[in-house]
Amino acid sequence: MKKRIKTLLLTAIIAFGAADHCRAQSVADCIRQLALDYQKLASLKSILGQMYTGYDILSKGYRAVKDVSQGNFSLHEAFLNGLFIVNPTVRKYPRVEDIINDQAMLVSEYKTTWSAYQSSGKFSPDELSYMIGVYNNLVDATFKNLNDLAMVLGDGQLRMSDAERLGVIDRIYLDSKNELSYLRKFNDQAGRTLAQRKQAQADKQIINSLYGLNP
Template sequence: MLKRFIFTLVLISATLGPIPEAHAVNPWAAIIKAAIKKVVKAVDLMIQRRQNKVIKLQNAQKALENTMAKLKLEQIADWVKKQRDLYRKYYEELKKVKAVISYYFRIKEIAQKEAMIVEQYQKAWSLFQNDKHFTASELLYMQKVYTGIMEETTKNVDLLTLVVKSFTTQMSDVKRLEIIDQAAKQVDKVYDELSTFNNENKRLSLSRAKDEFDAKVVKELYGIE
């Protein structure tokens, strides 16, 4: 019991200990999170509006089908011919709206992954700063790496913001898709780099454990199996 109690105290101390001011969490994190929230909120609003339009178009389509069902077989061909141009725009618009909604959902997925990057960075960095297995120079190096990651994340959020705004401008679908693909590739790259960097640091800390008890603390701290 005593050993377990000591272990718990060590773990709590490592997790909640004071963060040295020299290695304070990058203030960009809060700014980036706020920007991501704005992107997601804007996208959610656009999705809602487009989905309402889909419902409206689908209702128009259903009305058309109901009308056709009431006509006699010999009347259908003549009626459809007369109404084709009138209802063609509904079908074309429905197709366009559904395509735009797919753009929105992809933008939202990218934004959510950006948020995951910021959260993983904050969690790992706060733990590393209180890990006695790292030297001051190593923490300084980590801080520089994380600063670079946050800079890249900011650029990616800017791309997403540009895409959201593009739906109210004359930007072509081709250009819009190009930007979305660029943002997706960049966020995947940053996410993978951050995960690799965090895992390397966790393993390094574990390799420097002085004894079995110290190793157990590190494993519990970082969730290492």
């Protein structure tokens, strides 16, 4: 399933890259829809699992029924099964939306800056190779964050309390903020380098023009 999400996200990113007017909001909508599709599949898996569990209990016959009637089974199971069901309040936690928006912004900003740096002609092949390595690591982290978010929001995926789910979401939120902050610092540094090299080239052209030198 994780590989499926990554494939779908890659397809979405490539599709958005084909249009220069793509904005971060449209990327966010795509990611949001993919997350919903994942949750639907997770819900279906949960339903099938519950059907199998029900059949398994019935097949065990009298002993299981007796345990339930005596309270040795139902209370414990009800509590544990409840931990599989995500409270709507958790799904509406504001940081869920923040995470999706941050991840969409990261992808959008990475694509824009990478295209500019790659086409500038001011970076060596080794420098470009280093850049794409940094970007790939950040995108991989994005896929992991979104997969973790889908898991913690999906019914029947993880046995966790609401507090534990919120704790995971908080961790993903901080990771997302740190990754976006790192991307922007990296892009700022690369942008300053690009500006300096363009200025150096312009200065050289002025000097060549003043002294009649060939470039």
